[in-house]
Amino acid sequence: MPPLRSLGAAALLAALALPSGAQGRPTDGYHTTARLGATLDSIARSKPALVSVSVLATSPGRRPVHLVRLGADDKPAVLILAGAYGPQVSSSEVALRLVRDLARDPNAGTLLAQRTVYVVPRLNPDATEAFFGALRWERAGNDTRHDDDRDMADDEDGPDDLNGDGLITMMRVKAADGEWIADATDPALMRRADATKGERGVYRLLIEGRDDDRDGAYNEDAVGGTDLSKNFGHNFRFFSEHAGLHPFSAEETRAVAEFVSTHDQIAAVYVLGMQDNLLKPWEGRRVPGIGGNPQGTSAGGPFTASLPEDNPWFNAISADFKRLTRWSEGPASAAEIGDPLSWAYFHMGRFAFGSRVWWPGKAPADSTRRAPTPDPLVAERNDYRWLKANHPAGFVEWQTVTGFTIDGQPVEVGGFAPGATLNPPGRELDSLAARHGGFVRKLVESLPTVSAKAITVTEVGPRVYRIRATVVNDGFLPSNAAIGVRSRLPQRVRVEMTLGRDQQLSAGRRMQYVNALRGSGGSESFEWVVVAAPNSTVTLRVGSPHAGLSTQTITLRAR
Numbered sequence: 001m002p003p004l005r006s007l008g009a010a011a012l013l014a015a016l017a018l019p020s021g022a023q024g025r026p027t028d029g030y031h032t033t034a035r036l037g038a039t040l041d042s043i044a045r046s047k048p049a050l051v052s053v054s055v056l057a058t059s060p061g062r063r064p065v066h067l068v069r070l071g072a073d074d075k076p077a078v079l080i081l082a083g084a085y086g087p088q089v090s091s092s093e094v095a096l097r098l099v100r101d102l103a104r105d106p107n108a109g110t111l112l113a114q115r116t117v118y119v120v121p122r123l124n125p126d127a128t129e130a131f132f133g134a135l136r137w138e139r140a141g142n143d144t145r146h147d148d149d150r151d152m153a154d155d156e157d158g159p160d161d162l163n164g165d166g167l168i169t170m171m172r173v174k175a176a177d178g179e180w181i182a183d184a185t186d187p188a189l190m191r192r193a194d195a196t197k198g199e200r201g202v203y204r205l206l207i208e209g210r211d212d213d214r215d216g217a218y219n220e221d222a223v224g225g226t227d228l229s230k231n232f233g234h235n236f237r238f239f240s241e242h243a244g245l246h247p248f249s250a251e252e253t254r255a256v257a258e259f260v261s262t263h264d265q266i267a268a269v270y271v272l273g274m275q276d277n278l279l280k281p282w283e284g285r286r287v288p289g290i291g292g293n294p295q296g297t298s299a300g301g302p303f304t305a306s307l308p309e310d311n312p313w314f315n316a317i318s319a320d321f322k323r324l325t326r327w328s329e330g331p332a333s334a335a336e337i338g339d340p341l342s343w344a345y346f347h348m349g350r351f352a353f354g355s356r357v358w359w360p361g362k363a364p365a366d367s368t369r370r371a372p373t374p375d376p377l378v379a380e381r382n383d384y385r386w387l388k389a390n391h392p393a394g395f396v397e398w399q400t401v402t403g404f405t406i407d408g409q410p411v412e413v414g415g416f417a418p419g420a421t422l423n424p425p426g427r428e429l430d431s432l433a434a435r436h437g438g439f440v441r442k443l444v445e446s447l448p449t450v451s452a453k454a455i456t457v458t459e460v461g462p463r464v465y466r467i468r469a470t471v472v473n474d475g476f477l478p479s480n481a482a483i484g485v486r487s488r489l490p491q492r493v494r495v496e497m498t499l500g501r502d503q504q505l506s507a508g509r510r511m512q513y514v515n516a517l518r519g520s521g522g523s524e525s526f527e528w529v530v531v532a533a534p535n536s537t538v539t540l541r542v543g544s545p546h547a548g549l550s551t552q553t554i555t556l557r558a559r
């Protein structure tokens with residue numbers, strides 16, 4: 001381990017220092033993709049034996065999608081995937097800090113000699129640019145041009161900043177066909193009128209901006225093509241907004257798919273994104289498939305729920321997450337539609353865990369403004385009240401725009417600031433990353449660890465030897481998830497006996513596979529009978545890239 005005061009470490013610390021001066025800008029502490037790349041390079045230069053950075057893909061906007069590797073390239077690995085949903089920049093920032101903190105940690109060397117951590121910190125750099133521009137808005141699509149409204153013109157009507165605050169929020173305007181009303185308890189919040197309660201809509205609620213192409217629709221075709229958090233293969237929705245033409249139509253998502261497909265050593269995936277199965281673990285169950293046929297077959301269609309056999313492991317890792325992060329509740333998972341988390345589990349057969357990264361805390365109860373029960377705005381109300389108390393710039397109070405009307409009606413602009421419920425102030429990113437970092441270490445330590453133990457050789461006759469071995473998983477997680485046993489991805493634990501030219505196998509098999517060995521000592525025993533010269537050797541190779549490979553040379557003599 002080089003001394004901390006080496007030039008490399010000093011450069012590393014300098015590169016990650018938050019910019020001083022210019023206080024309170026929402027981008028303080030956040031990294032543009034150019035700065036992200038420079039910072040990763042600086043970390044890699046300071047720890048060349050431990051960290052390497054490469055470019056996994058180039059976005060349609062010609063921006064690099066970085067891939068970081070920590071540790072050796074051929075050890076059981078965790079893949080951390082962040083930044084698929086553009087507005088959630090916090091995920092990239094946490095991923096960057098996870099790399100930094102692991103590279104700095106003097107104790108990580110031992111762990112990373114046996115394990116690999118791959119990190120894709122920002123899958124959608126094109127969309128993320130909207131966070132850093134002079135005009136901030138929640139942009140989900142990459143730079144692929146797309147004619148959202150199929151009027152033969154691309155990107156002709158995007159949002160416009162009507163009130164000049166540098167943010168794209170919402171606008172509301174009174175209209176006879178409006179479907180929205182201001183909430184009675186918190187009038188800054190908008191909700192759909194509930195006709196079953198006799199409520200009538202008053203407002204139209206639109207994204208802030210003009211009808212640039214005068215087709216009667218507002219901001220119907222902005223810049224931004226494919227939302228990469230919807231472009232993965234599981235439960236992909238054709239023709240849905242920003243999903244892309246087909247699964248993996250985007251260069252960036254295809255690169256992830258190719259990377260995982262060619263890296264059998266990846267045992268688990270941690271997605272920093274919009275889907276959660278750590279605060280609320282997936283509850284696997286058997287769902288009847290098409291025509292009553294079992295799911296996971298060609299007749300029954302794909303799985304729509306995780307497998308019940310995997311429940312204990314999702315529950316256990318969730319318990320680790322809650323204990324180590326001290327989070328017990330958070331926002332609900334976004335729908336699992338073309339997202340990287342469900343793809344990693346259902347298609348790639350990996351244990352896959354997802355966290356929402358950051359969210360507003362719990363707002364204190366307000367006795368003067370009692371919310372209705374049940375509350376149709378339960379999540380928004382909490383976020384609104386929390387932001388007003390802790391980060392008032394996160395909500396723009398409604399204000400009438402001067403000199404702009406729609407159908408003769410005045411227009412008000414307001415609502416949540418772009419990304420306000422997804423990205424904390426920059427000063428909180430280090431401690432946020434430390435929370436995730438504790439969990440990542442635990443996950444890396446939990447990977448399956450398979451080896452051959454209790455190898456015995458017995459002479460059962462002249463030149464005839466019986467070999468016994470027990471294949472044991474000393475890691476915490478099973479050697480394969482139940483979904484992985486079904487999909488045969490990643491490859492199962494292989495037990496391979498290799499003999500010399502003058503040796504013969506008279507019982508047992510040269511090569512066999514183990515479906516799944518549970519963790520914490522789960523084992524299976526094997527036996528071979530070999531005809532060979534005394535004191536000659538055979539080789540026993542056990543394991544798989546994601547659960548560890550071990551090779552033993554066994555000498556044939558009576559013990």
Ligand SMILES: [Ca+2]
Nearest residue numbers: 147151153221
């Ligand atoms: Ca168009």
Ligand SMILES: [Ca+2]
Nearest residue numbers: 146155221222
């Ligand atoms: Ca468009």
Ligand SMILES: [Ca+2]
Nearest residue numbers: 161163165167
């Ligand atoms: Ca604005």
Ligand SMILES: [Ca+2]
Nearest residue numbers: 157211215217
């Ligand atoms: Ca328009």
